[in-house]
Amino acid sequence: MTAPVRLDGHTAGALGAGQVAAAPARRASFDRPILWRILSVALVLGVWEIAGQIPINFAFPPFSEVFAAFLRMMADGSLPAAYAETLKPLVIGVVISTVLGVGLGVAMGLSRLSEWLVAPVFIVLQAAPMAALVPLLTFVYGIGLLSKTLAVILLALPVIALNGYKAIRNANPTLVAMCKSFLGTRRQQIVKVIIPDATPVIFAGLRLGVAAGFIGVMLAELLITPTGIGDLITYHRSVADYAEMYAAVASIVVLSALTLAALQAFEVRVLRPEKRGS
Amino acid sequence: MTIAGWRVPMMASLLVWLVLWEIVGRTGAVFLIPPVTGIVEAGIRLVQTGTWQQATFDTLRSYGLGMALAIGIGVPLGVLMGRSKPADKLLGMWVNLFVSAPLSALVPVLMILFGIGEKTVVATVFLFAVWIIALDTRAGILHVPKSLEEMGRSYLASPVQLYGKIILWAALPEILAGIRLGLIRGVKGVVIGQLLVSILGYGALFELYSRSFDMEHFWAITFMLFAAAMLLSSIVEAFEKRIEYYAGAR
Amino acid sequence: MTAMADTATLTRPAGPAAAAKPDAAVSVRGICKTYTDVEALRGIDLDIERGKLTTLLGPSGCGKTTLLKIIAGLIDQTSGEVLVNGRAVRGPGPERAFVFQDFALLPWATVMRNVAFGLELRGASKTEREEKARHYIAEVGLAGFEDKYPHELSGGMRQRVGLARALAVDADVLMLDEPFSAVDEQTRRKFQEDLIRLREVEKKTFLFVTHSIEEAVYVSDRIVLLSRRPGRISEIIEPKVDHRASPDEIRRDPHYLDTVESIWQGLRNYVE
Structure with missing residues (x-):
């Protein structure tokens, strides 16, 4: 329903606007995965570090x-x-x-x-x-x-x-x-x-x-x-x-x-x- | 494959290979390959021994416990990843890493954490199986048509009803596929775990027979394991077929 | 559950309902919807008359399904409000029932269970819901198919199951999102005729989304024409087709054909 339809005439304006709008959106979503990845690594290493510091097991170094x-x-x-x-x-x-x-x-x-x-x-x-x-x-x-x-x-x-x-x-x-x-x-x-x-x-x-x-x-x-x-x-x-x-x-x-x-x-x-x- | 107009089932060619094996075995040319008939006889003798029965019991127990854990944790993990974007982004990378990681390298770590015994084998089975179950469950959840969920909401399904009556059922084909792959990986896990722990179940038997160069017994348990893996896989596959009709209809 | 629907009806004149016209089953007040960077709907005001069949018609991407789903409570609006029986909508409710474009049937459940599913979710007893479901299965012409599974039915039959499910919960407002778009042409015509008959029998408010002009003119009491994105109401038409006439007569009726043509002329601007 919301998919843009390829038409000419004055819809071209709408389509063009869509493309312009889509470009920054893609850049934003391109940045985000890296951010998420860093967060994800930090989370797991953080849990590892804390678990090692407690330590949960004598054989589990931080x-x-x-x-x-x-x-x-x-x-x-x-x-x-x-x-x-x-x-x-x-x-x-x-x-x-x-x-x-x-x-x-x-x-x-x-x-x-x-x-x-x-x-x-x-x-x-x-x-x-x-x-x-x-x-x-x-x-x-x-x-x-x-x-x-x-x-x-x-x-x-x-x-x-x-x-x-x-x-x-x-x-x-x-x-x-x-x-x-x-x-x-x-x-x-x-x-x-x-x-x-x-x-x-x-x-x-x-x-x-x-x-x-x-x-x-x-x-x-x-x-x-x-x-x-x-x-x-x-x-x-x-x-x-x-x-x-x-x-x-x-x-x-x-x-x-x-x-x-x-x-x-x-x-x-x-x-x-x-x-x-x- | 058709020969002279007869359809020969695909798996029938395995018989050809077994006959070939028998011939090579009979010649005695290769020490590693005893005749198939000898292996079968050894297998029949083996099955009647207490050692084998105990080993099988231990192996099945480790496997069963590990798989129960893997399904019990893998499916909810996959559901969580499929339903929550942040959880997916935080966990996705790690699940993908472990699904294809050389988990055999982790077994020594498990051994020092859980001791040289059953717990380590259970943990190995769990680690081998859980990731693929989680990934396939996630894929299944993402596959659930949006309109089915909307339908549930528009008819006022409670969250429990939404999951219990709609989402989990709609994701079932993928969940089952994940469990099937997990079962096969779990067999590999139980074998690798027991080989490295080497005092338990089939691992101990492998150790014993390979040290004493008892090839007939060695192949007998290997074949049993192979057969068990194939059998498990085909049981789940048969079950998958029964619900196949709706995988395409969703 | 019917009790709940009744209370909703009883409380209709109270509260914000004073603002709504007394015979409006659904009132849409200044609805706007903006997705991240696309404005889908802008300032929609609309009253949907009780007991009538109203159609939302417009070119692809005009936001007609979005509007329908906002009324259904499946999508949140950016601003504005929707009143159903005088009450503001905050999510799906028992007084509304939805028929989905792709049917949204449970593939692992029989026709019987699918039709009774809305009642099952409400905790109705098995005998009660099956009795009701059986009635509506017959009403949509699927008697004898109770134990079939959706994959054993044709597209048209599947949509009848979806329709029966919506009827079985006894809602005041029935919303249909392009229900015939996944159905072949012959089935579609038959279905349209059935819909008209059903409307006479059931005395419910129907809200219908389609992109087919002929279909809209043929079945509707009122057609709401939406413009291209951002969707706004461009025109409201009452086709006044006499449904006592036979379907074939209607389809050859000059008044019917003129209405179709004039709507097409109006929409043309958007698609050319």
């Missing part, structure tokens, strides 16, 4: 101490070194999962036979608690980089493959019909219509894969291979340096959040121009 520990660990180089150790298998694992997952996903989306053969496996694997298999990796591949990389792949691959599959299967049928009606070959159909149309969803799957990869690498480090951030967590816990331990845990959670946010920003900016600005 935020200020944890942050100080974070700075100490950054300064003495133990945190950066641990990250180098942790990120290596994560990146390798995610890259392999991406190549393999997108490939399998596209194959499943395009061929009925591979769909029938492979999709159920991934459906089971995605629903299943794959973490149970992580201890197994240790026997075969020891406690090195390979085990950790495999743990990442184990958790990241199913979600990437399934998203790729769904993206291809749900490619806009009208676009495919359009391509057919202009006598596009099957190859053109796939390369020029189906895959570009599916890209945003495939990329969203990648984001989920990265999130799963973080879970996998942390699990591997905590469970089987005492290296990297997982080792920092385990070590500081064993010597009761709780501030350092919390700093390591919080830093990996924040790093994962930042990575995912960056991927999402990239997705919106590059892959979904229609969503830009909204």
Whole structure:
């Protein structure tokens, strides 16, 4: 009812006025999310600080101490070194999962036979608690980089493959019909219509894969291979340096959040121009 | 998939993989992969032992408690975020952060806060499941047509009636979808929690069998867990289907 | 609940009602509505006669639904006041019932429960509300559909359910927000005829929002024409269509056609 109607003549004046009026409104609502975000962070950190000062638990240090520990660990180089150790298998694992997952996903989306053969496996694997298999990796591949990389792949691959599959299967049928009606070959159909149309969803799957990869690498480090951030967590816990331990845990959670946010920003900016600005 | 005119159900291909597994297992080429028949036999033996029954009971209890907490807190949290703009803006960022955070890194923290035992596992299940339930509930609440709410107000519904007879029902499809995803995440949570605590339930069994290289038993409980996860998911899905008709009609 | 509606009627001459015309079921006094930076309504003064069918007609975005929802108590006005039966409106009340553009039916409830829903919210007993609901389900021509769910009905039938629900609470004023806009043309005509018949039977005050000129002229006793945003009353027309004539006769009647044409000429300025 209140939506402006596109008309000409003297309604153009009203429409113009609406646009002028809308511009400051958008600027205001653009400012506000940042304000809210600051407030939101302040609220949670404040509650954390107070809860730590009371303290609600002997093993619950206030935020200020944890942050100080974070700075100490950054300064003495133990945190950066641990990250180098942790990120290596994560990146390798995610890259392999991406190549393999997108490939399998596209194959499943395009061929009925591979769909029938492979999709159920991934459906089971995605629903299943794959973490149970992580201890197994240790026997075969020891406690090195390979085990950790495999743990990442184990958790990241199913979600990437399934998203790729769904993206291809749900490619806009009208676009495919359009391509057919202009006598596009099957190859053109796939390369020029189906895959570009599916890209945003495939990329969203990648984001989920990265999130799963973080879970996998942390699990591997905590469970089987005492290296990297997982080792920092385990070590500081064993010597009761709780501030350092919390700093390591919080830093990996924040790093994962930042990575995912960056991927999402990239997705919106590059892959979904229609969503830009909204 | 159709073969010679017959529609072969999608999940039937799993049988193909099981047969393949059996063949590889029979050759004994890969130590990790014992024949499926051996795994099934081990599973049948296992189910009759007191150890397994105790482990299953412990696991189900941790899982049940954690899920009850996650639903009991996640749904109201989602309703709050869906109904109140300030609450949404204050909490939204954190809920979104935790829904995809590497929660496995948080388990050590839970262990020092709650001790090495059941409480930690319950807390892990809760943490894995609660965020997605809250987010989906929020989405469901935001999906409730404005006119349904106006209808309630214009016929003088009390706040309790508005929520109990209109809003929660209208958001039910999304709430159930959230609970289904939460149930699956909760299974992952209970496994990860027990693996890291490693003295409880299936975590202790995994520890035992992997240390003694007892692959048949190891796979037997893994398969049981997989099957349980699939079963849970399909039960909720069946329930979702029953109310599907109105998801589109709202 | 009917008791409450009755007291409202009884107290009508008291208080601010002195200002209102005695036969006005709804009086709108200087209503203005401004959203953050859009002025939707400016200085609306209007009396809606009891027992008549009044239509709010105007181009899209003229604020006619906003006005209706202010009268319903679903939206707060920026200034001015609305009196229903002489009492100032502060939210929804039992003397008014609303029929929604998109029906607003509970998809998980049967026709029976949907029609009885207003009574259910008032705490009426199951037997009482079902008896009433059954009566109105029959009245809107849906007898036999009591146990169906909304998704099993056509758009027109769904709107009849919405109408029956509004009738079942026995309000004095029935407000209909573009009730036929989501309904196909054939159903729409049938529905309009039913509405006229219903008005004769029910003796209620109908307040109706539409953007269809033909519909407004066909069903109304009085048409309130609103101008484009900010919405103001530009004209009030009484079509004086003789509803004793058959629908087809009315639709070919020169007087009817002239009225439609003159309203169109007036509105043209706004849409061109």
